[in-house]
Amino acid sequence: FFFHCCLYLSVIMPGRRTGKPSSKAKQTKAVSKGPKEDPHFPSTPKSHRIGGDVRVKRDLSRFVRWPKYVRIQRQKKILYQRLKVPPSINQFRSPLDRAEAVPVFKLLEKYRPETKAEKKDRLAGAAESKAAGGSASGGKPRDIKYGLNHVTTLVESKKAGLVVIASDVDPIELVVWLPALCRKMDVPYVIVNNKGRLGTLVHKKTAAVVALVTKDIREQDRAAFTKVTDNARARFNDSVDARRKWGGGIMGLKTQRRLEKRQKLLEAEAAKKAMY
Numbered sequence: 001f002f003f004h005c006c007l008y009l010s011v012i013m014p015g016r017r018t019g020k021p022s023s024k025a026k027q028t029k030a031v032s033k034g035p036k037e038d039p040h041f042p043s044t045p046k047s048h049r050i051g052g053d054v055r056v057k058r059d060l061s062r063f064v065r066w067p068k069y070v071r072i073q074r075q076k077k078i079l080y081q082r083l084k085v086p087p088s089i090n091q092f093r094s095p096l097d098r099a100e101a102v103p104v105f106k107l108l109e110k111y112r113p114e115t116k117a118e119k120k121d122r123l124a125g126a127a128e129s130k131a132a133g134g135s136a137s138g139g140k141p142r143d144i145k146y147g148l149n150h151v152t153t154l155v156e157s158k159k160a161g162l163v164v165i166a167s168d169v170d171p172i173e174l175v176v177w178l179p180a181l182c183r184k185m186d187v188p189y190v191i192v193n194n195k196g197r198l199g200t201l202v203h204k205k206t207a208a209v210v211a212l213v214t215k216d217i218r219e220q221d222r223a224a225f226t227k228v229t230d231n232a233r234a235r236f237n238d239s240v241d242a243r244r245k246w247g248g249g250i251m252g253l254k255t256q257r258r259l260e261k262r263q264k265l266l267e268a269e270a271a272k273k274a275m276y
Contacts, residue, residue, distance in 0.1 A: 080093070081250045082249075082251065083248045085246060087242065087246060087247075088176055092165075095167040095191040107212070110218075110221060111142060112144065112201055113143040113202055142216035145160075148208055150211075154211050156185065158185055158187065159213050160212070161214035161217065161229065162188050163210075165191050166193075167192065168193070168195055183237055189236055191236065
């Protein structure tokens with residue numbers, strides 16, 4: 001009976017088997033129509049797994065774990081942009097540019113302190129001259145003074161004629177009060193770009209501040225010294241912006257775009273209300 005039923009169904013419903021081809025059959029036919037692989041040049045896709053092909057070089061600097069001092073100085077730079085920076089600190093963000101700093105360093109170069117070897121030769125020559133019955137040669141050499149405590153004493157006693165402060169002293173609290181002291185004591189001061197450059201002048205690795213004493217200026221350098229001090233007074237001592245201008249407050253690009261979008265929505269809403 002079961003055999004007869006199956007035979008009957010196959011006769012009256014032949015479309016079940018001989019219908020349209022399925023989608024899978026179409027896909028196989030479509031794939032088979034593609035170009036055949038050349039056996040002489042077989043396809044060899046690259047594998048970048050372990051032991052496979054050499055990986056393409058990519059810029060991985062964003063994923064590098066940088067040293068702590070690098071991360072700190074980058075975070076510090078961003079904070080100086082984002083946060084509101086008071087004027088006493090913000091003035092260190094705008095030191096002398098290259099053209100303005102050249103005459104200052106030319107003047108300081110003429111008053112570099114002597115090295116240990118030069119000092120030894122000078123003292124030995126003075127001792128020999130004194131032993132031979134002559135007089136010891138002149139007193140202490142005229143040179144720039146350095147060291148925070150020494151320069152502070154010179155400013156407080158009004159002996160300093162020009163104070164040069166580095167802009168990249170860390171922590172900034174070491175020198176943040178010095179411009180106010182110079183203004184109070186009416187001593188010209190300038191802020192320059194590099195503590196390493198000041199350190200080179202005094203044979204040190206770095207120097208936070210150096211100063212020129214007024215009485216140590218030679219007669220042939222008096223005109224250049226006067227010009228530098230006049231520029232220093234105009235640029236820093238008498239500048240109102242240096243005492244009142246705040247810094248920072250610059251948001252990131254994403255925040256700026258979001259604020260611009262919000263402002264446009266507010267303006268569109270205001271325009272709709274004005275129509276009614």
